Amino acid sequence: MRIHSLTIDNVRGIEHLELHGLPETGVIVIHGDNEQGKSTIMDALNVVLHQKHGAQNKVTKPLRPVHRDVSPSVSLTATMGPVTFTIEKTWFRGKSARLTITSPQRDTFTGDQAEARLDEIKNDHLDADLLHTLFLRQDDPGGSVDTVGISSLTRALDSASGTEGAPGTEDTGLIAAVEKEYTRYFTAGTGKETDELKTARADVEAAETERAEAHARAVELESFVQSHDRAVSERDRARTELPAAVSEEAELAEKARLAAEADARAGRLREELERAEGNLERANGAVEQRQSLVDAVTAAAADLDRRREGIEETTAAAAHEEAQLTELGAQVKAAQIRQREAGERLRAARATRRLVEAAARRDELAAQLEKVSDLNERIRELRERAASRQVTDQDVRAVEEAAGEVTIQRRLREQAAAKLQLTSASATTVSVDGQPLDVASEGVAVELRDGTEVTIGEITARYVAGFSDSVTGEDQVAAAEMKLGDLLAELDCEDPDAVRAARDAAREISDELSSLTRDRTTLLSGEDPESLAAEHARLAGELADADLPSDLDTAAAAAQVREAEEAQDSAGEEVTTLDATLTPWRDRKARLALTELTTRIEAAEVALNLAEENLAAAEKKGSVADLAADVEKARDARLAAAERLRLAEAEVAAADPKLAKSLHEGAVARVESLRGATSRADTQLAELKGRIEMATGAAERLEKAEAALEAARRRLDSVDRRAQAVRLLRETLHRHRDVVRARYAQPFADQLGRLARTVFGHDVEFTLSEGLEVTKRSIGDNTVPLEDLSGGAKEQLAILTRFAIAGLVSQDSGDGQVPVPVVVDDSLGSTDPSRLQLMSTLFTEMGKNSQVIVLTCVPQRYERVVGRTEYPIAELKSTGMLL
Template structure:
């Protein structure tokens, strides 16, 4: 397929776009900013070829224009095989379809007939899979291509691999039948069991499960009988041993009670011993506390004497510090006064400079605004001249074409129509169709059309054409009149008398436009990017400010600036002086000597208070008891502790003899044995009652087991039969697939050779590719480095996507009858991730590809394709405005 022209109306954001007279080979670069409609061009090609004009679906609904109530329409002129045609489709309101075939012979179809004829042409001359593959969209740049699925490429590979006419055309009927039979038993993907085989296996599993349950029921009946015998024996044993166990428990209970009483007595004596120890500790602590109080008095007196030694020196240092703060503080205050006065002078000088600068700016703005106002007035006058309908080159061409058509039709009519030649005495006149014609000795030819009237004197002759007349009027159409009417309509629409007037109006419009552009550029230069309203507002603000201010007389900008610099230097000097004095005063502001004196005084007061508290605490303790009283209390507490210890020792000996823990455990074991025997007898009675019922319920388990075994054998035989058929079809399918894969493997080498030849230009001479059975690229190797497709960089993936399409196009072109690629290669906004060096190499491949086929590139960055030789570039903005490729 070759594309000759494409017209798009009211599709998404495109109101109108035209592509005309596209070359049959070469690289065509259509470029524009994002969201200008480049991808819409590819979508329009798709819908006009593949969507019925009456379709209202998810493909056609997004075609509706944005913010306009109009119906999308697409017209395509193309060649498929020997057929050249124009298909026009409109969707939704006013939907229609028209197909005009111009070669090999002319035909016209409309509506459903047009759709049917287009389907017939596509079926005979277009490989839809190849069309889809070679229309490379942005979202296809990272994926691989299943090339074996493209029928035209398969035919080309058959010829290249020497298998033409052989298994390249696979026995699809046999494969389909095998796949249908295979689907009875296995899933197509993983080969899991399904349908008959799965049902047969499930039936066997169900029978085996039922047999297992019957076997378990029979085994359970046997276990119930055995359990009943064991329960009877257990009940009899428990009832026999129970009386002796009860007597043993009563004897061990008495012994455990005596042992517990001995343990309780020992616990009471342990508490007495603990209280005696606490009394001794309190008496000893009182002696230690009295000694600590005396030591505290001695330490407090020593600390007070040490603190008083530095009091005189600290007092003198604090007085000197106070004197320095007063003297240097007065000097700093005078320096700050001088700094404030210098600051006031600086601000006054700065205000004067600002007023002088504002006055100068106000005058400059006034002059600039006057010039801009003059330009605006001239531009307004030109806009008034340019108002209304402006005649363009397109209008002139239309009138020229209409005038030429009138001349042509008149000449044709003059050659084809019948004529009446009239001669007479010079000065004689006749009337032809209401117009007076002068006659003379030379013959005057009057064209005869149906209804032509010639009046000679009182005689009027009217010409009536017969049925055999072949003139335009006989067919009901006057082409000269139609051409003249078209010309008159164009001149009336343009309000011009003739073609010269149209050309003159076009030239006048050009002059106005050129002068308007020159004045606009002059105004832009004069404004230097500023907004006139902003400049006027600034001028008004400055005028208002200066009207209320008192301008310094006789002061210019340089003088005011010099005064400002002098005032600033004086301010800086005063600030420096104040900072120097402030830094000198900083150490004295810390008041370290004053703080040290205050801290020492506070510590002396604290030491005096501590000595007083220590003496008071010692005196209070001596009033409560003397040191001799404390010693006597210690001796008495020690004797009481010794007596309590002896009593506790004798009690512990008695506890050891009776061993309370052992007695309690022996009694606990006896109680547990009695409870166990009673529970065993009760449990046996309960179990016997339950087992009796279960034995009665399990009657018939043997018969159920026999039936389950018979059902399992039947299910096993059926599974064997189905499995044999399933394994047979699996073997047949695997054999067919293996032979098919052998044939497909022969495709790989021609395709790999073609892809490698193209790829060596970009990736180097040692590049190789690993292909799948479907000729999808799986890995790329350069030298010893092999990288899977999914791990390649984004740039390498998009380069490989383009190379793969070029390889397919190159192979298919060898199989094409006219030596051309059956469909163009269309690339939507690619090579965005490609580095400059690879971009240069890709440009050489695109150039080479354009020598034999159409390569259409849609991009927002035409600079990427600057190295493509012989390319043709078209800005999409021009296609949407002029509608022609020039």
């Protein structure tokens, strides 16, 4: 098959794409960024060839574009064998199919006829398995391909190996008969035992299990006797060795005590040495501290001399700064006076505005308070109605539950209570607890409770309940009725319906009260009514004697304020400008510099005096010679303490307290062990005596088990001989069949090796499975299973395998061309630059006689491919055609 053109409309993310004028041979590189539709091109080729236009399945449904209600369609122009055709398909809404044949004879088909004619062309001229294999998808896991099922490749291999036309041994009647007999004893796939052989072996295993158990009982009896003898021997040994072990433990305890005392003395001497070392360290520190005092005096004198330089220059700068402050300060004061006058005019305007606004606010509050008063009166009336006991949903649920409990208890009493069934041939009347009861032929039931009296004529029968009946029944009903009556009395209602009515009335009051409260809250807008009233009273009082201007409203008063504010702002800007000019001089940097320098000189003088005083005070406590003598004395004391510690540690080493303690602990453990062994032996002897008495008849059971095992083994040998015979025959037939397969596998291995040597070197070899799948790769003495190869090696091998298949089928096609193009979807992403260069040579070689289509987001990987044709996918989708 050769692809000439492809048109895609509304497939996934592709709205429109046209690929025309594809060369019949060569490498065709279609490139673009991720998610631009490269993989969709391969899917479109698949569905237009293999999916009916009416199909709605897991293959065609993903073709629908997202967020667009349109139908996907694909058009392909290709050549299969001698037939050149164009197949156009649309799926889902407006589904259609159209097949136009242009060679060798023109014809047109639509609908199902187009699908049927396309299937005929594919069946006659296309190997579907080869098409699937040579389309290498982006998500392909690696380099292994099962090639046995590819019919066109099998023909090519048969032709290359000289086995073309040879009958397949696996199809003969002998193989079928052998397989049938084989499955009597083994599974066809895994070779596990089944049926007769499995049953015979299970019988032997069961007999062996019984014989093993019988033998174990016999051996166990013998072991009990042996254990009894060992226990007697162990008890006697322990009793003999115990006195000497006790004596040894006492001797080692004394040695451990003396060693521990020596270790304690050494510890005290270590502490003494640490104190001597601390004294030496302090003496050395005193010498270092004296030297630091001398250095401090020298440094303080040098610092004082450095700071006394430059005092005259700093004094002159401070005098000039003071003069500037005086002149500019006078100008700022004059501007501030003008600013205060403008501020007084602004305050007067603002006072007038406040009076006008206060009058407006007074009138607004009067209207608002009147509305609030009306709402308060209505709310007060509702709250008086709601002040009584209100029935809630919880009260209703409690009453309903109590009423339900009364009903339940009455029914339980009716079901559980004893009854007296009364019938009469003619109608008559009896008395039950003093109440008349009519009795007829259909009968009546009298519920019996403790004390129930039934009077029939002159006979009175009184029911006396037993203890278990007298404490239940009527009491529970009465309790439930009492609880219901208490709830109704508390709510002042006659029955549950009255309770529910009272609850509904309370809800109406609550709803209306909530509505009025919300209205009042909205009217107040979060304000407190008392605060509003107080504010109204305050404003009325303040405005009672106020001289309100009659010609001003709030807007006019605000305008006057704005004019006064503008005048004040102008004066303020003048003050700000002058003040900004004065600001740098206010920092008094020169004065601060003079003060800082003077202060530092005084501090340096104080520091020098203090350093000299500290040195003098230290020299009064001791001279340098005295400090050196103290160091020498501390050093001698440390040497003496170290010598005493050395002698003590030598004594400890000779005594070895840890070893002495361990030896003593071992002796104690031995004494305890001997005593424990004596006790355990006595206990074990008592137990073994009972077990020996219980283990009887073990020898007789063993004889019977051995006889049964011998019979089962004879049966297994007979079945196993037949099974092994058929297995040997099957293996022999399969071996000869594999020899035939190996003969035509060699051309495939040769073709793959020839291509692989370009990439992996001249000493590369491959191990193939029965299905011609690559299982291992060997380079020299280094053999690596396929699954352990790197990602780059796997993707390289995947392409090499398909190139090898395409090359073999091309040799068999008769015209020297590959019947199916090789399509590679975004591969070689894990290939290093050196191997990428080698793979490019193979792409070039394959493109000389084949149509190789590459879909990639990195076209630079194929820059070394000679004679390639590149199609940017963005241009395919925008311009509609590339030539």
